[in-house]
Amino acid sequence: MATSTAHEARLRPELAALDAQTLQLALRRMHLIRKFEEMAEASYMRGLVHGTMHLSIGQEASAVGAVLPLHADDYILSTHRGHGHCIAKGADPARMLAEFFGKETGYCRGRGGSMHIADVEGGNLGANGIVGGGLPIAVGVGMSIKAQRQSRVCMVFFGDGAANEGAFHESLNMASIWKLPIVFVCENNKYGMSMDIARAMAVGSVAERAAAYAMPGVSVDGNDLPAVAAASRQAIVRARAGDGPTLIECVTYRIRGHSKSDRNLYRTKEEIETWRAADPIARLASELLDAGLVTRSVLADIEKGAAAEIDAALAFAQSSPDPDPAQLARDVYAE
Amino acid sequence: MPSDVAAAEAASQVRELSYAEAIREALGQAMEADPRVFLFGEDVGVYGGAFGVSGDLFHRFGQDRVLDTPISELGIAGAAVGAALTGMRPVLEIQFSDFITLAMEQIVNQAAKIRFMFGGKASVPMVVRLPGGSGTGAAAQHSQSLEAWFAHVPGLKVVQPSTPHDAKGLLLAAIDDPNPVLIFEHKLLYKTRGPVPSEPYRVPLGRAAVRREGRDLTIVATSIMALRAAAAAERLAADGIDAEVIDLRCIRPIDTETLVASVSKTHRLMVVYEGVKTMGIGAEIAARIAESDAFDYLDAPIVRLGGADTPIPYNPVLEKAAVPQEDDIVAAAQRLVRHGVA
Numbered sequence: 001m002a003t004s005t006a007h008e009a010r011l012r013p014e015l016a017a018l019d020a021q022t023l024q025l026a027l028r029r030m031h032l033i034r035k036f037e038e039m040a041e042a043s044y045m046r047g048l049v050h051g052t053m054h055l056s057i058g059q060e061a062s063a064v065g066a067v068l069p070l071h072a073d074d075y076i077l078s079t080h081r082g083h084g085h086c087i088a089k090g091a092d093p094a095r096m097l098a099e100f101f102g103k104e105t106g107y108c109r110g111r112g113g114s115m116h117i118a119d120v121e122g123g124n125l126g127a128n129g130i131v132g133g134g135l136p137i138a139v140g141v142g143m144s145i146k147a148q149r150q151s152r153v154c155m156v157f158f159g160d161g162a163a164n165e166g167a168f169h170e171s172l173n174m175a176s177i178w179k180l181p182i183v184f185v186c187e188n189n190k191y192g193m194s195m196d197i198a199r200a201m202a203v204g205s206v207a208e209r210a211a212a213y214a215m216p217g218v219s220v221d222g223n224d225l226p227a228v229a230a231a232s233r234q235a236i237v238r239a240r241a242g243d244g245p246t247l248i249e250c251v252t253y254r255i256r257g258h259s260k261s262d263r264n265l266y267r268t269k270e271e272i273e274t275w276r277a278a279d280p281i282a283r284l285a286s287e288l289l290d291a292g293l294v295t296r297s298v299l300a301d302i303e304k305g306a307a308a309e310i311d312a313a314l315a316f317a318q319s320s321p322d323p324d325p326a327q328l329a330r331d332v333y334a335e
Numbered sequence: 336m337p338s339d340v341a342a343a344e345a346a347s348q349v350r351e352l353s354y355a356e357a358i359r360e361a362l363g364q365a366m367e368a369d370p371r372v373f374l375f376g377e378d379v380g381v382y383g384g385a386f387g388v389s390g391d392l393f394h395r396f397g398q399d400r401v402l403d404t405p406i407s408e409l410g411i412a413g414a415a416v417g418a419a420l421t422g423m424r425p426v427l428e429i430q431f432s433d434f435i436t437l438a439m440e441q442i443v444n445q446a447a448k449i450r451f452m453f454g455g456k457a458s459v460p461m462v463v464r465l466p467g468g469s470g471t472g473a474a475a476q477h478s479q480s481l482e483a484w485f486a487h488v489p490g491l492k493v494v495q496p497s498t499p500h501d502a503k504g505l506l507l508a509a510i511d512d513p514n515p516v517l518i519f520e521h522k523l524l525y526k527t528r529g530p531v532p533s534e535p536y537r538v539p540l541g542r543a544a545v546r547r548e549g550r551d552l553t554i555v556a557t558s559i560m561a562l563r564a565a566a567a568a569e570r571l572a573a574d575g576i577d578a579e580v581i582d583l584r585c586i587r588p589i590d591t592e593t594l595v596a597s598v599s600k601t602h603r604l605m606v607v608y609e610g611v612k613t614m615g616i617g618a619e620i621a622a623r624i625a626e627s628d629a630f631d632y633l634d635a636p637i638v639r640l641g642g643a644d645t646p647i648p649y650n651p652v653l654e655k656a657a658v659p660q661e662d663d664i665v666a667a668a669q670r671l672v673r674h675g676v677a
Contacts, residue, residue, distance in 0.1 A: 075421070109454030116452040125420055126453060130444050136413020137445065143414060144421040147373065147399065154417075167440070170410030177405070331455035332489045334513035 011291055014226035017233070018068075020293045024302060026068055026225055027288065030060040030281045031306035033084040036093050039310050040083070040100055040114070044260065048318070049101055053114040054081040058223075058255035059187055061280030063088045063157075065228025066185045066250065069236050070155060075123050075141050077134035077156040080115050081187075081254070082127030085157050091119040094313035103320035110323045111331070131192075132158060132165035135184075139171050142180030142245075153239045155183040155232075161192025163206045172213040172247065179244035183235040186247065187222060189254045194266035210247035222250025223280040226287075253278075347534030355388045355525040357499035358464070361506040362389070362426065364535045366396050369424060372510060375402035376411065376428030376464075385430045386466050386525050412438035412463070416446050416515075419461040424510055431477045432467030432519060446515040447490030458513045462506070468521040468559060468609055469658055475646035478654075480610035482519045482557075486587040486619075492516040492540055493587040497561040499529040501584060504538030512540060521559045521609075541588035545597070549579035551672050552603035555594060555620055557583045560607040560659060567664035574665075576672050586616055591623050598629040603671055605638040609658045612641025635675040638667055 018026070037055045044053065056063065063084030067076065070089070078085040086096060091107070099106025100114050107117050118126035125141065128134045138156035145152045162168055163186055175182045186206045190197055203209060210217025216238070220231045228250055235246035253275040257264055264272070288294045294302075352360065365372045374396075379389040380403035393401040404411045408429060415425040429435050435442065446459050469478035486493045492514055496502040502520065509516035546561060547568050556564040561582035568578040579597050583589065598604050604624055606617035617639030624630060624637065640659040648654050670676055 077417075107454065108452060108456070111454050112452040118453045118456065120453065120456045125417075125457070126449065128445075130440060133413075133440065133445055136410045136441055137417035137420070139410060140414035140417020140419070140423075140425070141421050142417070144418040144423045147418075147423060167409055167413065170405070170407035171413070173405060174407060174410055174414065331451050333492075334450055334455075334458040334460075 012226070014230040015287065015291065017230060018226060022068065023288055023293060024298070026064050026229070027281070027284055028302045028306055029064045029088055030225070030284065031303050032093055032309060033060045033063065033087045034281060035306050035310040036087060036096065036313070037083055039097065039314055041256070043101070043314070051113050052259050053100065054259050055256040056081045056084045056254060058275060058279065059189060059252045060084055061225040061284065062185070062187050062222040062228055062250035062252050065225040066155060066157070066232045066248065068229045069233040070153065073123060074152050075125055075154040077125050077138050077141070077154065078127040079134065079157050079159060079162070080127060080129055080131070081159065082117060082157070083114070086117050086119060086124055086127065089119065089124045090122050091124060093310060094316040097313040097317040098320045101317040101320070102322065103317060104323045105316070105320040132162035132167035134158060135162065135165075135167045135171035138182050139174045139180065142175060142182045143178065145181050146178070151240055153181045153183060153236050155185055157185045157187060159192065160186060160188040160190065160197045160206055161195070161200070163209065164192070164200055172210070172215065172245070175245040176213040176215050179242060181239035181242070182245040183232065183239055184245060184247045185232070186249045188249050188251050191254070191258070191266065193258045196266070205249060207247060207249040215245050215247055217247045217249070219249040219251060222252030223278050223283060225280060225284045347532040347536075349530045349532050351528050352499050352531040353526050353528050354499045354502045354520070355386065357503040357531045358388050358506055358520065359390050359392060360531070361503040361535070362392060363395065365426075365507060365510045366392070366400055368535065371422060371424040372426065373400040373402065373423065374426045374428065375404055375414075377404055377406055377430045379403060379428050384428060386522060388525070389428070408434050408437035409441060412441035413445065415461040415463065416441055416449070416459055419459045419515070420449065420457055424460055426462045426464065426510065428464045430466070432465035432481060433476050433479050435463070435465055435481065442485070442491070442515070442517070443488055447488045450514070451490060459515050460513045461515050462509045463515070463517045465517060465519050466522050467519045468523060469647045469654055470523045472649065472651060472654065474649040478647035480519070480608070480642060482517070482586060483610050483615050485517050486616070490515065491587060492585065494518045494540060494585050495558040496520065496584065497524065497558050497582050499527065499531045501538050501544070503531055504536050505540065505584065507535055508537040508540050511537065516540065519558065523559055527562070538584070541585045541590055543584055543590035543593040544582045545579065545593065546582050547578065547580040549577040550601060551577045552605060552668060553579045553581060553594070553597040553601045554605045554607060554664065554668065555581045555583055556607040557586060557616060558609060560609055563659065563661045564607050564664055567661050567668065570665050571668050574669065576668060578668060589619070589623065591627070594620060594624065595627045595629045598624050599632045602632045602634040604633070605640065605667060605671060607640045607659050607664055609642050611644060612639055613644055615639075615641050617641050635671055636677050638671050638677045640664060640667055
């Protein structure tokens with residue numbers, strides 16, 4: 001489109017690689033994630049739901065940027081902090097919120113909740129309650145893609161904490177020896193619950209560990225959407241070409257606590273405020289505005305549209321029926 | 336036996352095969368029939384498997400379908416989950432069943448629960464083959480019988496074949512099954528021989544086999560204990576005790592119906608299994624009988640013969656003493672029938 005051509009010369013390459021429509025879609029998804037999670041949190045505070053949740057507020061650029069270059073039929077595997085990945089892959093927030101509310105209309109018919117949302121038809125093979133649980137599964141998905149001679153890619157998300165699980169090392173090794181079409185995306189948000197990564201890992205970055213498995217290891221600013229998307233695109237191209245896996249580390253930060261029990265005893269208010277100022281949504285919006293890729297009114301419409309979708313999602317979730325206890329044992333086994 | 340199974344068996348040639356050969360034949364036939372089926376695990380390729388089960392399959396099907404893996408039990412168990420989730424039918428060999436302890440996360444938290452957690456929107460049709468049991472002098476970390484752990488987990492199926500015929504038929508049924516199925520093969524059984532039809536056939540999961548009909552007591556046994564119980568029953572018959580022997584074949588699901596019918600007839604129950612007696616399969620079967628109509632028919636206490644409350648020792652005399660032997664079954668049955676005591 002005309003606007004982007006005029007500005008291309010002075011745009012950084014990561015931004016220039018994305019057209020205005022894609023960037024607006026990305027911004028819309030980031031807003032959807034933020035508003036979904038704010039709604040989830042508010043619903044919890046109001047006593048509308050039980051259980052727990054893990055919010056990714058502040059990490060939206062990592063989820064959306066990584067997924068952006070994937071095709072619709074590519075797979076993702078997600079984590080306990082997985083609302084963002086799910087929305088980024090195109091899931092319907094109404095069915096996600098219904099799942100969070102434990103309703104029959106939710107993605108998992110209310111059996112899974114926030115930690116197990118899966119949108120199998122949309123290529124999301126599930127969030128996971130176990131740290132590192134998705135990593136070995138990704139290896140099998142990669143084997144499956146290869147055996148069936150498909151051109152798909154599997155992207156598996158995990159946190160910095162999971163990088164210290166044996167599953168991480170076993171999975172990266174197998175993916176590399178068999179050159180599987182996998183993109184490993186580590187969202188390094190600095191803490192494994194309360195444990196600072198600097199105290200939990202002897203190396204300075206998760207990406208360095210890629211060297212041990214003879215795959216590219218890339219560390220990117222996880223709050224910079226175009227940068228994440230660029231790193232992801234390169235890894236996806238490599239995977240699809242049959243050249244094997246890549247490890248991407250998105251350096252980011254979770255603004256909220258680990259879960260609802262977190263009193264932030266392990267970090268300072270100043271640290272949280274510093275990262276709040278690096279908000280990935282505001283950052284992308286202002287960059288798009290500066291580059292002339294959107295107008296203020298388009299920005300406002302995107303945000304308003306996301307808010308309206310989440311309001312409608314809440315109405316859907318609240319008005320949906322609970323599962324029937326007579327159906328408790330359903331789906332323990334496939335027939 | 337369902338008529339389709341009977342027909343398939345009638346049409347095929349029946350030969351003597353070893354338990355290991357029967358498993359290999361099932362794997363080969365499954366891979367021939369379905370390109371989604373593949374075997375993987377540690378040393379299953381050119382080595383032919385630690386117990387020789389995969390044998391020449393590597394040469395017949397190539398390295399993509401008979402795949403050697405690194406020594407990464409957690410990783411390969413998860414790989415089976417991921418492959419099963421996305422259209423394949425993986426068969427994973429865990430070299431010794433003891434090593435499944437390294438893969439518990441993927442089996443228990445992922446494979447068993449994915450279908451349920453996802454509201455029925457996915458399934459995990461994977462098979463894990465696990466050589467287990469004592470008697471080979473492999474000592475405490477290579478001789479366990481951990482099957483009851485997995486029978487405690489909804490979402491899994493747990494199979495224990497005792498004959499070459501069942502080893503083939505149960506494996507083919509497990510590969511067809513849309514759920515994760517764990518097959519505990521007994522290491523001492525790999526060389527035992529028996530009749531096996533040449534054509535593919537299925538032995539349905541969850542159905543026990545009455546190996547010998549009798550009137551005086553019911554002996555329910557699993558895996559190699561079913562063979563020891565059958566041998567013990569012949570000795571008991573010579574001694575005037577008519578034992579009914581049931582080979583459970585699957586411990587999840589359990590064929591309660593066959594057990595209740597038998598105990599209602601014989602009025603006495605003994606359960607024989609190799610796993611540690613405490614909190615084991617025997618307790619579950621005893622409880623099912625106690626909760627059933629068969630309870631009213633019991634003329635004597637229920638007897639459990641299980642593994643000792645010890646790790647499996649190395650010394651062969653101690654090793655034998657740690658799990659039920661044929662003599663133990665004979666003696667316990669005589670006490671139960673003659674004196675009504677455990």
